[in-house]
Amino acid sequence: MTDVKILDIQSNIDSHIDWPSLMDKEVELTGMVQNIRLPKWGAFIILRLSNYNIQTVVENGKINIDPATIPVESTIRIKGTVRQSQIKDLAIFPRNAEIQVNHIDILSVPSLPALPLDTTKKDIEAGLDTKFTLRPLTLRHPKQRAIFKISATIFNEFGNFLTQNGFTRICSPKIVFSGAEGGANIFKLEYFDRNAYLAQSPQFYKQMMVGAFGRVFETGPVFRAEKHDTSRHLNEYVSMDIEMALQNGYEELIQVETNALKYIFDKVASDCANEVALLGIEMPVIDKIYTFRFNDIKQIIFDKYGKDYRGEKDLCPEEEALISQYVKETYNSDLVFITHYPTIKRPFYAMPDPANPDETLSFDCLFRGLEITTGGERLYKYDDYVTNMKKRGMNVDLFQSYLQTFQYGMPPHGGLGIGLERVTAQLCGLSNVKEASLFPRDINRLEP
RNA sequence: GAUGAUGUAGCGCAGCUGGUUAGCGCAUCGGCCUGUCAAGCCGGGGGUCGCGGGUUCAAGUCCCGUCUUCAUCGCCA
Numbered sequence: 001m002t003d004v005k006i007l008d009i010q011s012n013i014d015s016h017i018d019w020p021s022l023m024d025k026e027v028e029l030t031g032m033v034q035n036i037r038l039p040k041w042g043a044f045i046i047l048r049l050s051n052y053n054i055q056t057v058v059e060n061g062k063i064n065i066d067p068a069t070i071p072v073e074s075t076i077r078i079k080g081t082v083r084q085s086q087i088k089d090l091a092i093f094p095r096n097a098e099i100q101v102n103h104i105d106i107l108s109v110p111s112l113p114a115l116p117l118d119t120t121k122k123d124i125e126a127g128l129d130t131k132f133t134l135r136p137l138t139l140r141h142p143k144q145r146a147i148f149k150i151s152a153t154i155f156n157e158f159g160n161f162l163t164q165n166g167f168t169r170i171c172s173p174k175i176v177f178s179g180a181e182g183g184a185n186i187f188k189l190e191y192f193d194r195n196a197y198l199a200q201s202p203q204f205y206k207q208m209m210v211g212a213f214g215r216v217f218e219t220g221p222v223f224r225a226e227k228h229d230t231s232r233h234l235n236e237y238v239s240m241d242i243e244m245a246l247q248n249g250y251e252e253l254i255q256v257e258t259n260a261l262k263y264i265f266d267k268v269a270s271d272c273a274n275e276v277a278l279l280g281i282e283m284p285v286i287d288k289i290y291t292f293r294f295n296d297i298k299q300i301i302f303d304k305y306g307k308d309y310r311g312e313k314d315l316c317p318e319e320e321a322l323i324s325q326y327v328k329e330t331y332n333s334d335l336v337f338i339t340h341y342p343t344i345k346r347p348f349y350a351m352p353d354p355a356n357p358d359e360t361l362s363f364d365c366l367f368r369g370l371e372i373t374t375g376g377e378r379l380y381k382y383d384d385y386v387t388n389m390k391k392r393g394m395n396v397d398l399f400q401s402y403l404q405t406f407q408y409g410m411p412p413h414g415g416l417g418i419g420l421e422r423v424t425a426q427l428c429g430l431s432n433v434k435e436a437s438l439f440p441r442d443i444n445r446l447e448p
Numbered sequence: 449g450a451u452g453a454u455g456u457a458g459c460g461c462a463g464c465u466g467g468u469u470a471g472c473g474c475a476u477c478g479g480c481c482u483g484u485c486a487a488g489c490c491g492g493g494g495g496u497c498g499c500g501g502g503u504u505c506a507a508g509u510c511c512c513g514u515c516u517u518c519a520u521c522g523c524c525a
Contacts, residue, residue, distance in 0.1 A: 034486090041482045057483075089485045114476045117459045122486045125460045125474070129517055134459095142486080185523080201525095226523055227449075237525065317521080364525095371525065419525030432518095433525090444517090 015050045019097040022082045027099065029054075030077045030107070033070060034091075034142070035120040043067035045101070047078070051149075052093040052274065053142060056080060058101045065104055072120060073110045073140070079103040091122075091142035093274045128432060135439055135448050146275035150268055151424040151436060155219055157267040158240045158418075161260045167215040167242070172205030174198060174221065178398060185226045198223035201417065203349070204402045206243035207378060210413045211405055215244040219420070229443055231432040232317075232370060234421060236441040242375075243415030250361045250377045253414050254289060254337050257365060257373060261335065261423075262286040268427070279428050284334035284368075290327055291337040294359070297323055313342045315364070315371070324369040339363040341376075348388050351377035351414070361414075368426045375416025382406035 031047035031054075042059040045067060056078055058067045070076065078101050085098035116134055117126050119141045124131060131138045138144055159169060175191065176199045187198040202218045209216040222239045242260075246252050269276060269283045276283065292300070298310045301322050309319050315338065327336040340359040343352050350360040362376025379385050385406055389396050396403065424436035434440035439448055 037484050037487050039482065039484060039487085040480075044484050044487085046486085055485090059482095085483095087485065091486060112458095114458065116475090118475050118486095120486060121474075127460080127517075130459070222525085224524075228521095228523055229449090229519095230521080230523090231519075233524070239525065314523090374525065417525060422525055 019082065019094045023084065023097070025082055026079065027082055028077065028079045029099070030075065032140070033072050033074045033076060034140075036067065036070060036072060038068055043070075045070070045076075045078075046089075046092060047076070047099075048140065053091055054094065055085065055087055055089075055092050055098040056101050057083075057098055058104070063102055063104055065106070067104070070104070070106060071109050073115060073137075075107040075109075077105040077107060090274075090278050128434065132434070132440060132445060133448075139438065143278060146272075146278050147424065147428050147430070147436060148438060149275050150272050150279075150281075150428060151420065153268050153272050154264050154423055154427075155238070155240070155420060157264045158260060159217065159219060160267075161263040162215075162217045162242065165215075165256075167217045167244070168209075168213040170202075170206065170209050170213075170216045170218050171220065172199070172202040172209075172218060174223070177401070185224055187223050187225045200224055201239065202241050203415075206241055206415060207349070207410075207413070208402070208405045210243050210245055210415075211408065211410055214411070217242045227443055231434070232422065232425075234433060234437055234440055234442060237422075237433075237437070238420035240418040240420055241415065242417075243413060245411040245413045246377065247412075249412075250339065250363060250375070250414055251291075253375050253377075253416055254291065254339075254363060254365075257375070257416055257418070258286060258289050258335065265427075281428060284427075285332075286335060288331070288333070289337065290331050290333050290335070291339050291363070292323075293340045294338055294342065295340070297338055300326065313345050320366050320371055321369040324366050327366075334368050336366050337363050338366065346376070348392050348394060349378045349385070351379055363416075365416075365418075367423065370422055370426050372422045372426065373416050373418045375414065377412070377414040380406065380410040380412050 029047065029049065031049045034046040034048040034053050036046070037044040042057065045056045045058060046053050047056050060066070078099065080099040080101040080103070083098055083100050085096060087095040087098070089095070115137065117124065117130065117137070119137060123143065124138055124141050126134070126138070139148070163169065175189070175196050178197060186200050189196055189198065199222060201222055202220070206216055206218060218241045219238065221236055223236050225235065226233070242253070242256065244253070244256070265283055265286065301319060302308050302310055304326055305322050307319070307322060309316065315323070323336060323338070327333050339362070340353060341362050341364070343350065343358050343360050346360045346362055350362050353359045353361050360376055362374070364371050365373035379388060382403065385403055386396055389399070421433045421436040425433045428436065430436055434442065
């Protein structure tokens with residue numbers, strides 16, 4: 001007599017299936033009905049499994065139920081035999097195998113008489129608002145799944161690459177005492193009997209951790225209370241952050257980022273080959289790094305396209321598009337780094353260029369016309385922080401828990417942040433970053 | 449917040465200078481089709497044209513107000 005139930009630790013939890021080795025063998029699978037096509041003699045049921053859709057074939061009279069009565073999005077368990085096949089549909093994988101079904105159990109069916117939109121076609125015919133409102137349904141579409149499979153791969157391989165290169169993953173708090181940059185664009189919340197904020201960046205914490213590990217990275221959500229309303233902004237997004245001690249200045253950061261992106265894109269190409277094909281993605285080729293100084297590229301854009309932004313202290317969206325166009329046409333590169341941003345546009349921790357304090361040793365990375373990264377060298381001496389913050393009219397006392405880092409001594413260091421949704425959107429050719437977010441948060445949308 | 453669009457069936461859309469009973473595709477329902485390729489063929493049902501006023505013999509269509517969504521900009525990743 002005992003109350004304990006003991007489970008076998010050896011049970012197989014891997015859902016990957018080696019189809020060639022199963023040819024002509026009996027299998028049992030549970031999945032959801034992605035689509036069902038009904039010729040007179042039976043049915044092709046496209047079954048959605050954890051990572052792909054497989055084709056199953058049913059012949060009338062040979063199984064226990066009429067396949068025509070199974071609604072799309074039902075969950076079914078099938079028993080059948082793996083057969084050779086030749087399938088043209090890119091949304092189905094594997095395309096050289098199918099399952100000849102001999103038994104079906106229906107585990108659940110949708111409770112609605114009809115689904116609110118059709119997910120069985122090549123594309124979802126719906127506007128952005130409808131897509132997001134019906135997110136639990138729209139995310140079941142193969143092309144939507146492909147976007148987030150690729151996004152997950154970018155996220156994972158960013159971590160893998162950095163881990164392999166001596167970086168330590170950190171998880172900094174998202175509930176913070178004050179906004180990283182001290183701006184007003186942060187979400188306020190109640191923290192017991194006082195106020196706290198949602199972190200707009202892991203900036204302070206990743207710098208603190210450079211003192212401990214030298215090289216750190218973090219992948220996690222950040223929150224921006226800005227009332228921006230554009231196709232490239234979210235109020236909550238996933239930031240992929242790096243911070244590291246530097247031996248060769250900001251160019252070392254550019255090299256680390258480029259190598260990380262190259263590694264990530266190679267992994268996407270190999271591990272997400274089906275998704276890349278389904279979405280028709282042309283993968284970027286990265287073999288050299290192209291950098292331009294902020295002032296120089298403005299001159300080039302003026303000379304080349306006649307657009308004069310030379311007086312502006314930042315890059316506007318049209319300029320970013322033109323710069324990417326120029327670099328693509330001239331060097332066939334999808335990536336470009338713009339360095340030496342004006343000090344006035346950078347935060348207090350940015351390191352001014354010793355040769356010209358009006359410029360910083362910082363950079364942005366543009367990918368196919370959109371800014372995906374900001375990074376740069378940081379101040380690393382306590383006195384420099386105090387001087388610079390006072391010059392900017394900041395209250396040094398409020399930042400003491402952060403500034404202690406520099407009192408204890410810090411190496412020259414720098415870092416960068418990459419927007420996951422932006423990289424995903426640009427890679428997948430999405431016209432709005434919100435489409436690269438599972439459940440986007442913008443000025444109007446808080447659910448689902 | 450500014451500017452410009454937008455709102456017609458569950459979804460995506462058409463609907464001309466105002467004029468019969470508001471259409472098309474998908475979905476849905478019924479029937480047909482011997483291997484489909486995000487199927488194909490035939491038929492049925494489904495709409496207070498965002499909301500509120502106004503002009504007119506007559507408004508989806510014109511005017512005013514209001515809300516929604518989308519795009520662009522500011523800011524940023």
